[in-house]
Amino acid sequence: MADAASGSTDRSVQVKLVLLGEAAVGKSSVVLRFVSNEFQANKEPTIGAAFLTQKCRLEDRVLRYEIWDTAGQERFHSLAPMYYRNAQAAVVVYDVTKASSLEKAKTWVKELQRQANPNIVIALAGNKIDLVQPSPSSSSPSSDAEDEADDATATPGEGAAEGGESLRQVPRDEAEAYAQEAGLLFFETSAKTGEGIVEIFTEIAKKIPIDQILASSRGGANRAGVAGGRTGGQQEGGVNLEENTAKGKDGCNC
Amino acid sequence: MSTISTHLRNFKEPTKEQLTQLFFSLPIEPQTSEIQNNGKEKETKGSNEELERMEISAMLTLGVQGVEEPAQGKLYLIPPYLCFASHDRKSVRFTVPLCTIRRVERLNARAGVYALGLSLWHQMKIVVQLTSLRPTADLFCSLLRDALKAELQRGQMKLVKGFVKSCYSEILVAAGEEKEGEAKVEDPSPDSPDYMYLGGLGLKFKFPGDPKKLREASKTKLWTTYLKAHGRNLTLLRYPQCTRLVQVGLPNRLRGEMWETLSGSIYLRFSNPGAYERILEENKGRISTSTEEIEKDLHRSLPEYSAYQTEEGIGALRRVLQAYSFKNPETGYCQAMNILAAAILIYMAEEQAFWLLEVICDRLLPGYYSPSMHGTLLDQRVFESLVHKCLPIIHEHFQAVDVQLSVASLPWFLSLFINSMPMVFAFRIIDCFFCMGPKVLFQVALAILKINGEQLLQIQDDGGFIHLMRDYFASLGDSAHPASPDPRARAITRFQELLLVSFREFAVITDETILTERRKFRGEVVHSIESFSKRAAIRNLKTLERFTKDQAGLIYDALFKAICIIPPPATALPPPPLLTTKETAEERPETRIGLRTFKVFLSEICTWARSEKIVSNGFQQRVDREVAEHELIDRLFYFWDTSFRGTLSFQDIVSGLDGVMFNDLMENIEWFFNLHDKNKDGFLTRDEVLTLSESLLFIFRFEIGDAYLGAVSRFMSNAFEYGDALLPHPEGHDPEKDAPPQIESNQPYMNLATFRMVVLADEILESFFETDFSGTFRLEPVPMMEIPNSSSGIFGGLWSNITSDDNRKIFNKFTDEIGKSIGKHQVFHRPAIGKFTTLEEPKARESLLTPTMRRTASKASLKTPESPTDSSSEKSRPSESSLLTVDQGSTSTTSLASSMYSPMPSMFQAAANAAALMERTPFAIDDAKDDEDDSDLDSEIEDDGVMDEVDAFLEEHDSGVTDAERELAKDLINAEPVK
């Protein structure tokens, strides 16, 4: 067992990634989709944190994501530093059907930017877009809805009822603008349909200063992945992901 | 957007009395009892308080000969309960409600022997020989009589009969008896009208696990025998056999009740009949943050278990969690509680589960699920320390590769392993947990590490650790010795091995160990939680304004201290309904302080908001600080309350302070003007001018000399002179001759420009507004209140006695008295500005400092908190601190404690070849097969090895009884009652 690791070490780079976000926005579901390409309708809340791994091929390199999926409830907040310390990447998830979850996401981003590894690559993911589809373009009608709601304080949110969009509480524009301003990668995703999930991890992989990590971890060569072969439900090289990348982001197929 | 919680400061070490109650699984009255007492509860509590408690040495003998050894120990009368524990605390113990005692007789045995025969419900008889001196024994008896009488009056005796019908054990025993009598009677059917016993969802939806494999039939039979002879539910006597039977796993149908009995939640259910339903009824339809969070998780709690795919199961889960959150709004709902509740509901009815949840959250795992989760963090720290002591090599390796234990162990503790291992195994650990207390979690967790020791030394990072643990848990059902030639050895599973290692090798971990360790680390954990929330609060400020983070930190400290002294109203007021939109409703609660807290806060950072008396009495010089009361302070509070909520948030305060601490001359004048311009029309009324003058006088109240007084009176006369002169005059009016026109006191009277002119006309006021005023606000490190930390034995206790506020006051008063009598008592008030230290008055306009010089001086008060701007504060500070720094005396309990742990010899002799890896989902429910078919009650029992396993847990017990005493005990059983 212990040997399994050494085989895979030579070219793989270990990247520690943490998922943060309000309870029930779908963090665990996003990871499950990425790692096993599955979706479970009733996923238990995460207690403390869960740990999973997945490989991702980027050009000639193999990235091995070590993923910490944290608990979302506010009171678990003080445990989070234990998981994001030394993380090279973070995915902060919110739920597009829940405005408050974006606010929570913002406080996470703020905390990461101040407390975490200074070079951390952060991605913002608006999850559950399957609930607000089929009209994926979105921005203008929904921001109207927002305005209406603001004006008509007495009857909040009764105005818009067109299709799935009515559920949307966070307009894409708004979140995207925020992400840009804060220097984050931005995605809208659905763990249910798989939309946008692989892209998150691919784009993060591109942005990670891999050579830097390699250089810094060269000393302790065996550090990279004793746990190598043991991860459940994961195929060699993450084959399962390729079908999702069909719509073709360039070079990297994880 | 943050909450500031000071509740960790309120922690008190449990008293000896409370520890005894904890040991006997009795409810502890909350130290700060604000729990919504419905009248009935209060009543019973009141009546119990008058009843005295007492403990007495005694020897306990079970009234059936030959079943159990007599045991020496202590009998405790804790109305409305009677408890006994043998001296070793293992040989025997019981907790029985007094109302289950049907008769008490003084026994007539040998001369000089004082013995009582107690007849309990369930036709049980026990004999207690009181081994104390006669008068003590007499006293005990009379107290017991009073307590019993009180129970009779409360009508509790009558409740027992109905209550025990809710217990499955009654059916078991009854069935056993019927069998003996007429062999034909079948299993008791749960539907028989006589027995309305409570049970869990498992009765309908099947229990996890294969009943054959679990050897349900044998276990049930063993328990039936035990419960028949030793009492059950309310009257259970716990002899070592009881613990051993628990260690091999409770039978499914009996499990819920035994959990109740062992954990003591049964006493809560018994003494609060109907409370569960009432709580639900009273809070019907109520929506809170907790109920919303519960709703999110209902379908996410053991979703694989079939009951939780039905409305029946979900409904039960919802009600239990909601009822808990209504009853304990401070804790509310924490993720992981859903998993606990879902798990226990498989074995118990809602009402039972509700009370058990209460016991878990409040007594067994205190603070685990609270908003700060301090109990969880503390026990993780304790666990780490125990690993350090018991498994030093592993600890060292983890340090070397920088892996934190808690990444894996935290969920073990938080969800009692339900989350981590296959449920059947988790339930067996939970059985032991309820029987032997929270130390079980530590014992099992240590055993897990020990068994995996060799592989753990190979791991290099968190990930490796987690994987190793996951694989180990998945293999718990496998043989621990698969290669052994002995089939008996092969039959031992890795789970059995785990329990054996837990309870044999880690028996050194006792309740006392855990308490000591918790005491040791509490301060550290509280500190880290508090500084974490401080950082978060500062980070979450919308704006720091012009303050640095450190300065904001000082403001936070002062605020925190004020909240400690005067806690803000319990829950933030709900936002006014008019403004409620979907978003504000979901806004997280935010700590906002009221006026009273604000006064304390302001007194911390603002010199005129406090009255400081410098007292010297020949023994000490000290500063008595009091919070000042003045309309100006109230005014400031409402001035900063820009959203008109009657409360201030941290942000309001930071912004408010920003508005005053960075001002230059003109800004200060304007600020002061605005502060007094209540309707914000740009004019002060005549009354407001007066108020403003009063405010100035208040600020100047302790300044030495008459300079300020003079300045204010000049200000007033100037103000009214200019003010009157500038009033619009009727045509042809001659201001020289006529009296000024009458105006209403609440009419606009003076604008800012005029005010400024009047102020600048006076040199003292000018310099006051130029620098001195800003300088009265000082951000200095707040002498923090001690974190409650009772670690250091006697000295700690002594010192905390002295430092208690009252005692300090007494001490001060005492020295003052002496000081007065020897003529050394002096008191003077420290001035708010303290510019003039002599009575000499400054000359008029010439002697001006250049403004720039003065400005830098005042800004310094912001930046360098150490440098006092007034001489008097320097004088007094040493005395202040000298009073507070008494060497705490480092009595180290550590050395003692660590010597208790002997090195583990068989350290890394881990189980041989690990079985093939199998990946299970953490919540995998083991095959739930029908267990109705275990009709083989009589066959197999000798062969299925339950007894082997039971014997494996055999431990040495020292009942502390001599042969002579044993003889006496025999006599006592047969003795006749006196009279």
Ligand SMILES: Nc1nc2c(ncn2[C@@H]2O[C@H](COP(=O)(O)OP(=O)(O)OP(=O)(O)O)[C@@H](O)[C@H]2O)c(=O)[nH]1
């Ligand atoms: N429709 C839809 N539902 C989703 C999606 N992602 C997650 N969910 C559902 O949302 C619920 C919560 O998902 P989780 O993945 O457990 O959420 P989490 O963020 O990990 O929650 P915590 O562990 O409590 O912090 C589950 O019932 C999921 O089935 C999605 O993309 N679309």
Ligand SMILES: [Mg+2]
């Ligand atoms: Mg999760």
